[in-house]
Amino acid sequence: MKTLLFKLLIISYVLLGQAPMALADASSGLNPDIISEAMDTPATVKPDGVVRVGWQRDDVPVMVDGVTLPPPAGLGSWAGFKSMSDGGVMLMGDTVVFEDEITPAMDAAFAHGLEITALHNHFVFDRPPVYFMHIGGHGQSAGKLAQGVKAMWDAIKAQRKEHPTPAEHFPGSSPEITGEYDxxxxxxxxxxxxxxxxxxxxxxxxxxxxxxxxxxxxxxxxxxxxxxxxxxxxxxxxxxxxxxxxxxxxxxxxxxxxxxxxxxxxxxxxxxxxxxxxxxxxxxxxxxxxxxxxxxxxxxxxxxxxxx
The missing domain is CATH 3.30.70 (Alpha-Beta Plaits)
Known part of the structure; x- marks a missing residue:
């Protein structure tokens, strides 16, 4: 009887065009539409109820060990949202950053209450050098967490719009090294x-x-x-x-x-x-x-x- 009811429920959701997404939404307690709207990008719901968004970095060609790396081979940014037992929302993710994007992305994350949990490389012999900024966060609003991720990604996009080619040094002049200090x-x-x-x-x-x-x-x-x-x-x-x-x-x-x-x-x-x-x-x-x-x-x- 339970199996029949479950099948009928599936059929009804299919007829409404909501089957996998809606059932996953119910189990996760998260509304992917809120996250999609906050980030202005489509969100997907995984079988375990985690809502994820992604951004593939195909705006800057990357060479690794002499090979032009296809973006799906490891140049993807993502963020995952999961319901917590206290009714809040937990955020984890990873963002691809080039060297001149690190500081603006980090400042945007901090300004929106997100945490930076790691910053390191995933490759060697990569040109331009690629870094990965892992993020975390938790709160009562999935929308606000998503806005924080969007702010990070927008800061990166703004940097690339202003300077299409990643810079090779920080702004400003270099000091003369004399070894004389106060x-x-x-x-x-x-x-x-x-x-x-x-x-x-x-x-x-x-x-x-x-x-x-x-x-x-x-x-x-x-x-x-x-x-x-x-x-x-x-x-x-x-x-x-x-x-x-x-x-x-x-x-x-x-x-x-x-x-x-x-x-x-x-x-x-x-x-x-x-x-x-x-x-x-x-x-x-x-x-x-x-x-x-x-x-x-x-x-x-x-x-x-x-x-x-």
Whole structure:
């Protein structure tokens, strides 16, 4: 009897032109039309109720290992939406970005309350270089989450409209590297002693974790650091931030507020307790302003530590 009723239900949905989609909608609790409208792109519903949207990057030709890569071979952006047990909505996704799209896409994501959960490469010998920005989010409105994804993708499209060919460097001039810095001022801002190695002034901040029942720290690679290359008036700074999971988003937000670019987010280890994530960054400008930006991200970490 139940089987017959189910078949009749299927037939009725077919006659209404709604069968697979409508049944999936009922199980997921999500309305794909809301997501489609918010993103101005068609959404599909998977058998498990996840609503997905996609965008294939065919606007820039990509060569990998001398081969022109067809976009379906790994140049697809996507976002998936799933109902949560508390009635909210969870978002996960991956966005293809070229180097000059990373910062505008990230800023758009942050402006709409989304999280960046990874930023890394999927290929080598790719020209132009391709990166992948993994995103996450949760909330009560699928439409608002979808608007955040659309804002990211729109920022990328705006960059490509203005500059059809991906840029090969950040805007601005490069500093003359003399190795002469106001070391005392930078040490006061960062609250740690620096070390000069040739023309590079480096600052290191150790962290601690456990692996295989053994404590380890900076000398084993678990450290935040900043390396300044330039002169007293202008420098570039690059480095790592070692972060626990709860510190990742606050550190990223602090660096972006300071105008420092985030160029990678990934893990360096597997099996440590607590787990650590590593953020690589790049900044260009007044050394003291760069140092204040790094200090603000360090403060974001320390504030979280004091709260727990």
């Amino acid at each position: 070391t005392e001022s930078l040490e006061a801002i960062l609250d740690v002693e620096g070390s000069l190695n040739g023309q590079v002034l480096k600052f290191t901040f150790g962290r601690n974790s456990m692996m295989h029942g053994t404590e380890f720290g900076a000398s084993m690679g678990l450290a935040t650091w900043a390396a300044f290359s330039g002169n007293e008036d202008q420098a570039v700074v690059d480095g790592d931030f070692a972060m626990t999971a709860k510190e990742v988003q606050p550190v990223m937000h602090a660096l972006r507020r300071a105008g420092i670019h985030i160029v990678a987010l990934h893990n360096h280890m597997v099996g440590e307790t607590p787990p650590y994530y590593f953020l690589h960054y790049w900044g260009n400008g007044d050394p003291e302003k760069l140092a204040h930006g790094i200090r603000s991200a360090l403060d974001a970490q320390e504030n979280l530590e004091t709260q727990h």
